Amino acid sequence: MSKLKVAVGPVLFLWQKTYLEQFYNKVMLSEAECVYLGETVCGKRRLSRLNDYLVWAEKLAKAGKEVVLSSLTLLESSAQLQDLKRLSQHKQYLFEANDLSAVQLLYQLGLPFVIGPAINVYNGYTLAKFAKMGAVRWVMPVELSKDWLLALQQEYAQLCDLPMQYEVFSYGYLPLAYSARCFTARYYNLAKDQCELICQKHPSGLITQSQEGQALFNLNGIQTMSGHIYNLCEDKASLSDVADVARLSFHNMDELSWIEHFVSDEVYQRPSEHINGFWHQIAGIQCQL
Amino acid sequence: MELLCPAGNLHSLKKAINSGADAVYIGLNDDTNARHFAGLNFNEQQLRSAAEYCHQHHKKLHVAINTFAHPNQFNRWQYAIEQAVAVGVDALIVADIAALDFIANHHPKQEVHVSVQASVTNALAIDFYKQFGVKRVVLPRVLSIQQVRQLATTTDIELELFAFGSLCIMAEGRCYLSSYLTGESPNTTGACSPAKFVRWQQEGERMQSRLNGVLIDQFSEHEQAGYPTLCKGRFVVNNEMYHALEEPTSLNTLSLLPELLAMNIASVKIEGRQRSPAYVEQVTQVWRAAIDQAKKDSQLFSIEPQWQSTLSHLSEGQQTTLGAYHRKWK
Incomplete structure (x- = not known):
């Protein structure tokens, strides 16, 4: 594999528009080569609109970044499908499909796309099928390991000679589950329909612990995330061997220095509270030292 | 409307059929299905017996082969598919695109349903699966009844809903909480x-x-x-x-039956392949009686107290909920 590219994943939390704008201004100046933009978690979040994302996308593209527009993960209504269709009109950018509805739409439109991490690709057959429909890059489901990726690449190579880029979620709170229920609203005893976009009060999530004080999950609206930060900074060598792109997912803009740690040739030490289990085919919450 | 009941073994399957199920769904005793528990599910001989029993009683057998094939191990999923097709099962319940593609190419006449594990929640995602010739989609337990109705009016594919049993609150097939804590997931x-x-x-x-x-x-x-x-x-x-995510409670949609009938929902599914034959028998009896009453006259449909008490008694934590079907639950 060639040198590992660093991508800034879509922001998974609900941030104020001014904060998000500052974030992308900083990303513009960073060494990240690729930036994903768009609301992927909750269709009700509207602090930043598609037009805002498009303004930032244009700036980032002018600054030489590869821009990818990310689509919503859980689409439950025809209004959300209409939003998806609006998004897909901006063909100058690559798209990240986070649901099969997006795969279907982009295939119909003949546009290339990235397969996001919440789409179930577990084998080379499935990836080959998507490649024939227009997928050019695949972000592996977060629960899979380096060994799984290697085996899948071998299977893919036997089935399909279309080029494929491999991206691995490498830093940040792991997106683990999506629900009909908003867990942030539940914490406040609010019905989801009257949620008041309460998740904006928790721009890096709500940490949930066991009764023994062990951090387990991070609640982010309808999304349940890992309670610890996943961090493959010490696994850069194996990442570079099998992947093309490392996705970093940020929970505030002060974290952007991690881009440098992933870009540089030096190996940066993983903070002891960060986890890396999935990459090593053990429980995600655990660490391989 | 079909009443589709679970069975983890032959005994449960017979109870389901004898209690009024129109169809029963089962899994093979390996990790090709999403209820891979010790002591549960069917070997090749039992699968054959299951198909015979269902067909003798003019009922249907669905087989769930609804996990995702591991790289370089597709032959195991293929073997499971071949086994089920060979005994003449009425439907395969499948989530993996590799498996769907294989069935479409090698057994184009086999009826296939898209498993809940595929997490299909909208009309365009249903369109995606049409390329595999699927007949039915099993909807995840994340949609409200209004959203189900909207979907039912926009698609020509059959819809199957979870009607009763343990409640999975996440979009099925998109939840890695189990592997996060244990290394193993559905x-x-x-x-x-x-x-x-x-x-x-x-x-x-x-x-x-x-x-x-x-x-x-x-x-x-x-x-x-x-x-x-x-x-x-x-x-x-x-x-x-x-309970930061969800109380231990069960889904119970008995009160929605007239609405589900009006929407032309093809099948109501009872969860619980891991539950006892007694559970299967009692839940099946209640749902059979309820569906028959609702079909007779849905305007006059009313839930008999005895049905409700039987179902509550069999529910997790003895509590039931309409789950996501009811918007306020969210």
Whole structure:
């Protein structure tokens, strides 16, 4: 594999528009080569609109970044499908499909796309099928390991000679589950329909612990995330061997220095509270030292 | 409207058929299905017996082959498919695109349903699966009844809904909480919160339930200690201890039956392949009676108290909910 590219994943939390704008201004100046933009978690979040994302996308593209527009993960209504269709009109950018509805739409439109991490690709057959429909890059489901990726690449190579880029979620709170229920609203005893976009009060999530004080999950609206930060900074060598792109997912803009740690040739030490289990085919919450 | 009931063994299957199920769904005894529990499910001989029993009674057999094939191991999923096709099952319930593609190419006449594990929640995603010639889609338990109605009016594919049983609150097939705590998930090994990681521990007056060492909940003497399904534990958020994700409760949509009939829902599914033959028998009897009454006159449909008490008694924590079908639940 060639040198590992660093991508800034879509922001998974609900941030104020001014904060998000500052974030992308900083990303513009960073060494990240690729930036994903768009609301992927909750269709009700509207602090930043598609037009805002498009303004930032244009700036980032002018600054030489590869821009990818990310689509919503859980689409439950025809209004959300209409939003998806609006998004897909901006063909100058690559798209990240986070649901099969997006795969279907982009295939119909003949546009290339990235397969996001919440789409179930577990084998080379499935990836080959998507490649024939227009997928050019695949972000592996977060629960899979380096060994799984290697085996899948071998299977893919036997089935399909279309080029494929491999991206691995490498830093940040792991997106683990999506629900009909908003867990942030539940914490406040609010019905989801009257949620008041309460998740904006928790721009890096709500940490949930066991009764023994062990951090387990991070609640982010309808999304349940890992309670610890996943961090493959010490696994850069194996990442570079099998992947093309490392996705970093940020929970505030002060974290952007991690881009440098992933870009540089030096190996940066993983903070002891960060986890890396999935990459090593053990429980995600655990660490391989 | 079809009443589709679960069976983890032949005994349960016969109870379901004898109690009025129109169809029964089962899995093979390996990790090709999402209820891969020890002592559960069907070997090749039992599968053949299951098909014979169903067909003798003019009922249908569905087989769930609904996990995702591991790289370089597709032959195991292929073998499961071939086994089921060979005994003449009426439908395969499938989530993996590799498996769907294989069936479409090699057994184009086999009826196929898209499993709930495929997480299909909208019309365009249904369109995606049409390329595999699927007849039906099983909807995840994340949609409200209004959203189901909207979908039912926009698609020509049959819809199957979960009607009763344990409630999965996440979009099925898109939940890695189990592998986060144990290394094994429904998608990779066919089980959520697998039993081999469960430990019960008496600590003073409290019974603790743990999953791979993580404390999921603890119960006082007068509380019923539930299985440590990780999304149903009591956790702490900002010093408040509560069921942060979901209470141990079961889905019960009996009151929605007239609406489901009006929407032309093809099948109502009872959850619980891991449950006892007695559970299967009692739930099937109640739902058979309810569907028959609703079909007779849906305007006059009313839930008999006895149905409700039977179902509550069989429910997790003896509580039931309409789940996501009811918007306020969200």
